[in-house]
Every structure is written in structure tokens, then in C-alpha cells.
Amino acid sequence: MHVMQVAGAEVLVKQIIERLAGQIEATVFCLDGLGELGQQLLDAGVPVVVLGRKPGLDRQVARKLGEEVRRRQIEVLHAHQYTPFFYSALARMVHRVPVKILFTEHGRHYPDIVSPKRRWVNRLLLQRYADAATACCDFSTEALRRIEGFPAAVTLPNGVDLSQLPPRGNEEAQSELRRRLGLDPDRPYAACVARFHSVKDHATLVRGWHRVHQQLPHAKLLLVGDGPERKNIEQQIQQLAASPPLSSSSLLTPHSSLAPFADSIEFWGIRSDVAEILRAVDVFTLTSVSEAASLTLLEAMASGCASVVTDVGGNGEHLRAGVDGFLVPRADDKALADRMVELLSDREKSAALGRAARERVVERFDLNQVVDEYAKHYQAITER
Secondary structure, three states: OOEOOOOHHHHHHHHHHHHOEOOEOOOEEEOOEOOHHHHHHHHOOOOEEEOOOOOOOOHHHHHHHHHHHHHHOOOEEEEEOHHHHHHHHHHHHHOOOOOEEEEEEOOOOOOOOOOHHHHHHHHHOHHHHOOEEEEOOHHHHHHHHHHHOOOOOEEOOOOEOHHHOOOOOOHHHHHHHHHHHOOOOOOOEEEEEOOOOHHHOHHHHHHHHHHHHHHOOOOEEEEEOOOOOHHHHHHHHHHHHOOOOOOHHHOOOOOHHHOOHHHHEEEEEOOOOHHHHHHHOOEEEEOOOOOOOOHHHHHHHHOOOEEEEEOOOOHHHHOOEOOOEEEEOOOOHHHHHHHHHHHHOOHHHHHHHHHHHHHHHHHHOEHHHHHHHHHHHHHHHHHO
């Protein structure tokens, strides 16, 4: 890994280790730092080795990795993302480390530009050191094959832990859950759970919510997460709050002035009760300019939450448009607002989409199935 921080791929690694306890003896190698999840694994007795990568090409990382692999008699290196794979391949190639490598790609950059040199090196050399290559959605698999030069890559979808994501209760249970979270049982709520980073494009979400607020001034948006873009988003909200309405004719109530725009958005920070939040709100939204297989989207779907997300990466592979929620073009705040208004003003429709979304996750994206598939890959490549 890069760092065992709290993020999708890192959470998956921790889940694989926990669920395959007794079947694999795991060590985690971090190129750049320990991270919160790394500390949790250490506390649980799982070895975590920080390699301390320096800027640029750090050949010492490959040497250290090779030494640790030999000393610990490791048979399989599961490299998550390209740079960990690169150093795994380098350790095997240069230092003659007898280890099999499973390369998993979790996401793609936007725009997805790969240098000709990297493509050439992958096709002629490095892809030979990937005993298996997987990606978490067909979008990423195609990129591995077509752009990166790993023609044998296959899709192994992400999954979520359904035992931690129970279905929604009845109306009384929903009201009680909202009261426990400090939410109004009768108010429409949307939530975005994402780190404040430019790739998540909270700016489009805020512009879209400004449109929503013109029509549903009593609705609220919960922003869950933190990150470097938070201050910029807070400033954007204040600027929009001071601007005139987009169209006075679109207002559904003459009393909307009593509900200031800035008050319609709440920052909830990093939370440990995301599953409960997703069960409590009416709509989940994600406005990323780039995604591979969003675990948060799968969690929202498993929570019975109708979703409005950008049609990027693997989102369209997970969410069936018009069945589980809606897909909108990236950076299109008007399309986003139109779909959110549609769902926030029709609870029966949003509830029906949410039920279909949960059924889809139960059928296709159960974490138990995903971990079993990784275990089969480990076994298969060691038997070759």
C-alpha cells in the first residue's frame, strides 16, 4: 500500500486480513507511512512495515522490500495500485525475490494520461511480473488493458459488509434514528460522504444545491468528511448565500427567505456512524469527476438510499439509472439539482429506488464473495 489511511482500498485490505485469518499469514508493507488503519492492524498483532519511500525513484525501497519478503518467507505480494506494484516488480526483477505478485487497480486519474515511457515499460517488461492483475470495475479493467498494457487483467468487483449495513426499518424506526442523529423526522435530507478533495468536486455539488434550495428551501444537505478543499467550499457557500436567487419564479414558497442558503448545508466532519447517516437520509449524492468503484456508493445503496451520482468510472456499473437512482454528467449542476429535487420531493419514489439498490448490492456486491475471490487468486498463483 501507499499509506494505511481510512479510505476504500485500505479498508478492503484490513477486511481481507481479518476475514482470511487462519488462511493467510499477512504482513502489510506501506511505501509512505503508517496511517490510522495501519496502527489498528499493529495493535491487533498484524505486522506493518513502513518502507519510508523518498521522492522520485527510490531503489532502496525495492531492496528493503526484497529483504523483508525473503526474511518473512512471503509467497504472494498483493500490490494495491500501480506504484506499489512497480516496487514489487522491481524487487522481484532486480533482487531475484521468489514471490508471486497480484496487482489490483482501484482507481484511475482524471484526465487518464499515462506517459508513453510507462506504457512501453509495462508492455515490454513489468506486465510479465504480474502473475494476476485485477481491477474493481470494468472501467478500470479496460484502462489496465488498453492504456497500461496489462492484457490479462480481469474485473474483481468491490463489496461491502452487509452485516454492518442493515436494511432500513419502518417509519417509526426511521424517525427514531433521525432523532438520535439530531435530524428532523419530517425534513428532506441529502448527504455526501467524501473527502474534501478536488477529484470529488464538491464545488459542483454546492452549485447544484444552490439550485435545489431555490425550490426546496426546507431541505438540508449533510457534508460528511474532511480534507484540503473544505475551506474553499465554505467560502463558496458564503458567496452563493450572498448572491441573488437564480430565478424567483422557481420558488415553491414565499417564505424561503426565512431559510438562508448557508443554513441549508451542514458540515459533519469525519464520522464513525456513516452507516446510520446513510440509513437516515433520503438521497445520497457524489459529484466526483473521476471514480473507479466507489465503496461509499455501494454503502449508500446497501443502506436503501436512492443516489444521484456523476456518470463517471464504475458508477454506472453499480447503479442502474432509473432503477437504483440517477446518473448525471460530471460538472452539470443543473442536471444534478433536477434529479435531487425529483427525489427529495417524492419520498415514495426515493424509497422505491433505495429498496431496489439494496437488493442489487445483496445480489452482486457482498464483501464475503469478494474476499473469497481474492483467496482463490492467492491460491491459484501460488500453485502455478
